[in-house]
Amino acid sequence: MKISQGASFRASNVGVMGRGTSEAGALRSPAAASAGRRRNMQANRRRDTKPELALRSALHRSGFRYRCDYRIDLPGGRVRPDIVFTRRRVAVFVDGCFWHCCPEHGSQPSVNQTYWSPKLAGNVKRDLRNTKLLQEAGWTVLRIWEHVPIETAFELVAAAIATKPAPCEAPEADKKLERFDSTSTD
Numbered sequence: 001m002k003i004s005q006g007a008s009f010r011a012s013n014v015g016v017m018g019r020g021t022s023e024a025g026a027l028r029s030p031a032a033a034s035a036g037r038r039r040n041m042q043a044n045r046r047r048d049t050k051p052e053l054a055l056r057s058a059l060h061r062s063g064f065r066y067r068c069d070y071r072i073d074l075p076g077g078r079v080r081p082d083i084v085f086t087r088r089r090v091a092v093f094v095d096g097c098f099w100h101c102c103p104e105h106g107s108q109p110s111v112n113q114t115y116w117s118p119k120l121a122g123n124v125k126r127d128l129r130n131t132k133l134l135q136e137a138g139w140t141v142l143r144i145w146e147h148v149p150i151e152t153a154f155e156l157v158a159a160a161i162a163t164k165p166a167p168c169e170a171p172e173a174d175k176k177l178e179r180f181d182s183t184s185t186d
């Protein structure tokens with residue numbers, strides 16, 4: 001396996017969260033307190049974040065095939081992991097340190113506290129629920145913080161795949177049978 005050097009996940013977007021100023025009270029999505037903070041929030045988009053993209057391309061380069069933006073319907077609700085290995089039932093989430101309250105970098109921002117606190121708490125709650133739903137349905141769930149170096153993230157996924165071989169599926173056997181039938185009529 002080959003992973004490009006230097007492409008490590010960086011949790012660069014938490015330290016700049018505003019400190020000191022207070023805009024408590026706003027329940028709507030608050031306007032960015034500064035241009036820097038606005039850029040910061042844009043960098044915090046949920047999907048297709050840099051760490052997620054880096055992991056996806058490292059996996060793809062090494063021959064792993066997966067689904068992105070794949071919705072899994074479970075009895076208890078719908079879950080949309082970042083990277084999904086459908087046959088092996090491995091679901092990978094690359095969790096942003098800010099959005100998902102990483103213990104190392106996820107300190108709550110003091111600006112717009114009343115807006116962010118419930119929102120972030122809701123994210124954490126949903127993460128727990130989704131992980132539980134998937135596990136109950138037989139999925140292996142990997143939650144990887146965005147600050148985890150890409151080499152480590154890659155190895156975590158590769159190890160999960162290796163320990164969970166793809167099941168022999170009936171459709172594969174059917175295909176072989178079809179092929180056999182068609183050649184036998186030649």
Ligand SMILES: [Zn+2]
Binds near residue numbers: 011103145147
């Ligand atoms: Zn972190």
